[in-house]
Amino acid sequence: MSEAPFRIDALKVACSSCNLRELCLPVGLTSEQLSALDTMVSTRRSVKRGEALFHAGEPFGALYAVRTGFFKTIVSAADGREQVTGFQMAGELIGLDGIGTDQHTCDAVALEDSQVCMIPYNQLESLSREFTLLQHQFHKIMSREIVRDHGVMLLLGSMRAEERLAAFVLNLTQRLQARGFSASALVLRMTREEIGSYLGLKLETVSRTFSKFQDDGLLEVKQRDIRILDLGALQRLVSSVNC
Amino acid sequence: MSEAPFRIDALKVACSSCNLRELCLPVGLTSEQLSALDTMVSTRRSVKRGEALFHAGEPFGALYAVRTGFFKTIVSAADGREQVTGFQMAGELIGLDGIGTDQHTCDAVALEDSQVCMIPYNQLESLSREFTLLQHQFHKIMSREIVRDHGVMLLLGSMRAEERLAAFVLNLTQRLQARGFSASALVLRMTREEIGSYLGLKLETVSRTFSKFQDDGLLEVKQRDIRILDLGALQRLVSSVNC
DNA sequence: CGTAGTCTTGAACTGCATCAACCAATGTGG
DNA sequence: CCACATTGGTTGATGCAGTTCAAGACTACG
Numbered sequence: 001m002s003e004a005p006f007r008i009d010a011l012k013v014a015c016s017s018c019n020l021r022e023l024c025l026p027v028g029l030t031s032e033q034l035s036a037l038d039t040m041v042s043t044r045r046s047v048k049r050g051e052a053l054f055h056a057g058e059p060f061g062a063l064y065a066v067r068t069g070f071f072k073t074i075v076s077a078a079d080g081r082e083q084v085t086g087f088q089m090a091g092e093l094i095g096l097d098g099i100g101t102d103q104h105t106c107d108a109v110a111l112e113d114s115q116v117c118m119i120p121y122n123q124l125e126s127l128s129r130e131f132t133l134l135q136h137q138f139h140k141i142m143s144r145e146i147v148r149d150h151g152v153m154l155l156l157g158s159m160r161a162e163e164r165l166a167a168f169v170l171n172l173t174q175r176l177q178a179r180g181f182s183a184s185a186l187v188l189r190m191t192r193e194e195i196g197s198y199l200g201l202k203l204e205t206v207s208r209t210f211s212k213f214q215d216d217g218l219l220e221v222k223q224r225d226i227r228i229l230d231l232g233a234l235q236r237l238v239s240s241v242n243c
Numbered sequence: 244m245s246e247a248p249f250r251i252d253a254l255k256v257a258c259s260s261c262n263l264r265e266l267c268l269p270v271g272l273t274s275e276q277l278s279a280l281d282t283m284v285s286t287r288r289s290v291k292r293g294e295a296l297f298h299a300g301e302p303f304g305a306l307y308a309v310r311t312g313f314f315k316t317i318v319s320a321a322d323g324r325e326q327v328t329g330f331q332m333a334g335e336l337i338g339l340d341g342i343g344t345d346q347h348t349c350d351a352v353a354l355e356d357s358q359v360c361m362i363p364y365n366q367l368e369s370l371s372r373e374f375t376l377l378q379h380q381f382h383k384i385m386s387r388e389i390v391r392d393h394g395v396m397l398l399l400g401s402m403r404a405e406e407r408l409a410a411f412v413l414n415l416t417q418r419l420q421a422r423g424f425s426a427s428a429l430v431l432r433m434t435r436e437e438i439g440s441y442l443g444l445k446l447e448t449v450s451r452t453f454s455k456f457q458d459d460g461l462l463e464v465k466q467r468d469i470r471i472l473d474l475g476a477l478q479r480l481v482s483s484v485n486c
Numbered sequence: 487c488g489t490a491g492t493c494t495t496g497a498a499c500t501g502c503a504t505c506a507a508c509c510a511a512t513g514t515g516g
Numbered sequence: 517c518c519a520c521a522t523t524g525g526t527t528g529a530t531g532c533a534g535t536t537c538a539a540g541a542c543t544a545c546g
Contacts, residue, residue: 083401139385141343147343154318158440200399204535210494451502451526454526
């Protein structure tokens with residue numbers, strides 16, 4: 001590929017013809033409203049693996065919808081410690097954290113070569129004053145992010161390593177399944193260290209727990225290729241600790 | 244007091260004359276916009292200590308702004324484990340989690356006798372289509388909640404017990420200070436167990452860590468009365484682990 | 487083909503949980 | 517107003533889940 005990171009693609013972007021529109025911001029919009037969205041979401045950006053879409057501290061101006069690829073978001077403490085706060089795949093929005101202070105508060109880094117659609121934020125605000133449905137959908141997306149975060153808090157605050165990893169794998173497969181991928185096999189886009197950071201574990205613990213799941217016949221693990229062998233057992237791990 | 248829990252107070256509520264308006268939803272609104280808010284936020288509700296403002300699973304219809312008192316929000320896992328996801332004080336909004344699915348996803352429980360202002364959600368949406376500033380302020384509040392949650396993830400995922408508790412105390416005092424209270428003394432509204440749940444620790448660890456802070460001269464701890472003796476040391480604990 | 491990044495596995499350590507006893511404060515009923 | 521119960525908090529002893537340190541294996545990519 002000859003693309004530079006951050007290249008702004010010339011080709012016309014159109015929510016109205018995007019196969020992700022039922023997973024993304026335009027859910028439920030009329031075709032008239034969709035074409036209004038099309039004029040707003042007019043630029044697409046390519047981000048190479050390892051490159052950042054934005055960094056904490058940079059001025060906030062737009063949200064980004066993942067079109068292809070995979071991202072992580074990380075927050076950093078003053079002393080340099082990092083925490084992965086989420087992984088984003090096609091149809092998911094990145095950058096909501098920036099609205100509150102007009103500055104991004106996390107880094108968003110591509111885990112593989114990716115494309116995002118840029119959604120200029122003040123245009124989104126004015127368009128959502130016109131379209132009730134767009135406004136409501138946007139609010140729902142923010143609310144769901146809050147609910148997701150609360151779920152992660154529950155995970156970090158009160159689950160053991162096996163439960164955390166099982167919950168993680170199940171969450172990934174559910175989201176992949178919603179995008180038409182297999183429910184029983186997946187390829188991890190992130191390292192053990194990134195999984196560990198997200199789950200509040202060290203990479204060795206993640207690795208060991210994967211190995212244990214394999215020994216117990218729950219998963220087949222070959223590096224980043226995961227196959228689910230016993231879905232029920234994984235689900236039981238998540239929803240019932242010691243009973 | 245002869246109030247029943249959930250009493251809907253007859254007295255007129257008015258954002259325009261509320262001393263919390265610079266901390267709450269109405270930040271930055273013109274007086275004309277404020278009086279429009281007044282008609283929307285027309286009911287106030289009293290919640291007694293230990294009572295829930297709402298429960299997970301109940302239909303979502305309104306947000307609540309804390310007027311007086313103190314709340315916790317908790318999410319529950321299928322197996323009954325609970326996680327405190329936040330503590331809310333005067334001027335803070337409760338219920339944002341319900342927008343995404345039209346159902347509350349957590350319980351909100353008063354930690355002392357409290358009053359909240361009810362903000363009917365569809366009225367908030369329509370009013371924020373009229374008033375750009377209100378719309379933007381609302382978005383900021385949601386975004387800041389997301390950023391706060393990410394901070395808690397960092398805390399839960401990568402801090403040690405002492406750092407967590409120091410961060411917690413500092414956060415509380417900052418918020419209390421913004422409301423005109425002392426920067427160096429506070430009264431905890433929650434039990435050690437609730438603090439522990441929020442911080443991903445057991446109550447004994449919270450208690451022990453308070454005792455250690457007292458032994459080390461950082462805090463004076465008398466049950467729920469806390470006095471900060473060495474602010475700098477607390478801040479150093481939070482922002483630098485081992486350096 | 488070699489080097490760097492990633493992953494796995496073992497062995498020893500440790501921070502926090504668990505279990506348990508006790509103490510202090512507050513509330514209740516006789 | 518006092519005996520008793522209840523709730524919340526402290527502290528000690530012990531155990532263990534997950535970390536840390538370390539070595540080696542696998543994979544990808546120039």
